[in-house]
Amino acid sequence: xxxxxxxxxxxxxxxxxxxxxxxxxxxxxxxxxxxxxxxxxxxxxxxxxxxxxxxxxxxxxxxxxxxxxxxxxxxxxxxxxxxxxxxxxxxxxxxxxxxxxxxxxxxxxxxxxxxxxxxxxxxxxxxxxxxxxxxxxxxxxxxxxxxxxxxxxxxxxxxxxxxxxxxxxxxxxxxxxxxxxxxxxxxxxxxxxxxxxxxxxxxxxxxxxxxxxxxxxxxxxxxxxxxxxxxxxxxxxxxxxxxxxxxxxxxxxxxxxxxxxxxxxxxxxxxxxxxxxxxxxxxxxxxxxxxxxxxxxxxxxxxxxxxxxxxxxxxxxxxxxxxxxxxxxxxxxxxxxxxxxxx
Amino acid sequence: xxxxxxxxxxxxxxxxxxxxxxxxxxxxxxxxxxxxxxxxxxxxxxxxxxxxxxxxxxxxxxxxxxxxxxxxxxxxxxxxxxxxxxxxxxxxxxxxxxxxxxxxxxxxxxxxxxxxxxxxxxxxxxxxxxxxxxxxxxxxxxxxxxxxxxxxxxxxxxxxxxxxxxxxxxxxxxxxxxxxxxxxxxxxxxxxxxxxxxxxxxxxxxxxxxxxxxxxxxxxxxxxxxxxxxxxxxxxxxxxxxxxxxxxxxxxxxxxxxx
Numbered sequence: 001x002x003x004x005x006x007x008x009x010x011x012x013x014x015x016x017x018x019x020x021x022x023x024x025x026x027x028x029x030x031x032x033x034x035x036x037x038x039x040x041x042x043x044x045x046x047x048x049x050x051x052x053x054x055x056x057x058x059x060x061x062x063x064x065x066x067x068x069x070x071x072x073x074x075x076x077x078x079x080x081x082x083x084x085x086x087x088x089x090x091x092x093x094x095x096x097x098x099x100x101x102x103x104x105x106x107x108x109x110x111x112x113x114x115x116x117x118x119x120x121x122x123x124x125x126x127x128x129x130x131x132x133x134x135x136x137x138x139x140x141x142x143x144x145x146x147x148x149x150x151x152x153x154x155x156x157x158x159x160x161x162x163x164x165x166x167x168x169x170x171x172x173x174x175x176x177x178x179x180x181x182x183x184x185x186x187x188x189x190x191x192x193x194x195x196x197x198x199x200x201x202x203x204x205x206x207x208x209x210x211x212x213x214x215x216x217x218x219x220x221x222x223x224x225x226x227x228x229x230x231x232x233x234x235x236x237x238x239x240x241x242x243x244x245x246x247x248x249x250x251x252x253x254x255x256x257x258x259x260x261x262x263x264x265x266x267x268x269x270x271x272x273x274x275x276x277x278x279x280x281x282x283x284x285x286x287x288x289x290x291x292x293x294x295x296x297x298x299x300x301x302x303x304x305x306x307x308x309x310x311x312x313x314x315x316x317x318x319x320x321x322x323x324x325x326x327x328x329x330x331x332x333x334x335x336x337x338x339x340x341x342x343x
Numbered sequence: 344x345x346x347x348x349x350x351x352x353x354x355x356x357x358x359x360x361x362x363x364x365x366x367x368x369x370x371x372x373x374x375x376x377x378x379x380x381x382x383x384x385x386x387x388x389x390x391x392x393x394x395x396x397x398x399x400x401x402x403x404x405x406x407x408x409x410x411x412x413x414x415x416x417x418x419x420x421x422x423x424x425x426x427x428x429x430x431x432x433x434x435x436x437x438x439x440x441x442x443x444x445x446x447x448x449x450x451x452x453x454x455x456x457x458x459x460x461x462x463x464x465x466x467x468x469x470x471x472x473x474x475x476x477x478x479x480x481x482x483x484x485x486x487x488x489x490x491x492x493x494x495x496x497x498x499x500x501x502x503x504x505x506x507x508x509x510x511x512x513x514x515x516x517x518x519x520x521x522x523x524x525x526x527x528x529x530x531x532x533x534x535x536x537x538x539x540x541x542x543x544x545x546x547x548x549x550x551x552x553x554x555x556x557x558x559x560x561x562x563x564x565x566x567x568x569x570x571x572x573x574x575x576x577x578x579x580x581x582x583x584x585x586x587x588x589x590x591x592x593x594x595x596x597x598x599x600x601x602x
Binding site: 214 | 394396415417420421425426427432433435436437441445446448451453455458459461468508511
């Protein structure tokens, strides 16, 4: 299960002039993409009156945030099949604070992420020294542990979960309303869409910065060779923990918004299958590309939905296609772009 | 020359086997000291103990009076003792230049998050490391392959890259693991010059090696291990004439084995 890796083209920037042009091209591309998802997509949805797409695309955005976290753990050379645990924890933290303590959703959102980050430090400290399939197995089990804990703990209300979570209220700072109360909106699905997509854009922007900064190169050096990284003086334990905490933070954020949209959270809201999907999203998009998990989530989510028409063959076709893709494109969908460049 | 590193009664046991048994010697500042010995003599284990990748069963390693054995490897590196590895141990999917740049880690002024946020320190670090990497690549004749993926490099250049990584850490003591293994004569001589170039920059070099010709040529002093024990220590002439060394390498006269 080696992680073959094609380095991102950006790291090769050698002549200063062309890299400047490439940078401005990237900025333009990012702005166009932001305009597309924030303005054009809602216009198209409203035009076609396909309101259900809001929910679908919101899910894709949130799942891709959580997947970005998994991708970061891949980037330090760890196969993470435990992200659903953090999504679940994030969902519960937000739900409990909103329902039982009357805290504003907008405060619970960062708290959900931070709680996950703190928990991940305690979980990561013993398990991050494991590699390969051993780390993968432990994280897989951790997903199940989180679900069991949600069933057993009194604070999570056991199997009945937490239902009837109110929609997010207004976010006001110094009397200035930054985000209106979702209850007063005609279309809360649109509001959730904008919220999730904005966070997704922010998340991937940060992730791009991280990966292309020296911090990202240090993370990548861990994936390449931990022994050597350690011998050149990198505190590998600390760096692994930081990466894992960021990863879990993103899982918690995704889970918290999910709970707010579905207005409920149950022990089974995020299960092992979700953990595996988060990982597959990364594989599918490409482990060598920051934007890989975003594309992977999109294709996987819609691919699965689209195959619904094949009835009982859905899973069979789906998994066959996935296996075929991994064989043909071991570096993910985005590696197609690289082939084009080479020829 | 004063002592920079002293190895004191170092012992490492794996189960019932003494991989390194009560080994003591000192390394003087700015010398090239080679550790030689037949296969399985404990050379690699000794290196791992000095760089603290392994903890000793007993004994200790002192760096200018400060105990470094038992510390985490990255702390030992921070104190100036850096181990480079055999050729397979590089950052394979980075370019040659990136390998050397990343190895400047110990000279970082910015924090991890400073790099993420692009603080002033981070920007000056990145600029400095780039320049320094270019200098090192030129010194080791790697500038022509600076933007190649490290995994595409030929054998000899990989070894040079390993040394470049070591240099980039700004180590005071560099541990080189078999820098001449698998090289032909010409490549070996070029690498010998490289290692001497490293020493001329003020670095103390400790190396483990099989290639006797290179060891004899390059070393100020030699330490010989056999079955985990130190059997000799001295200049190359002394070592070449040492009976126990000859015995260890050529075998004992047949009557004493009892054949």
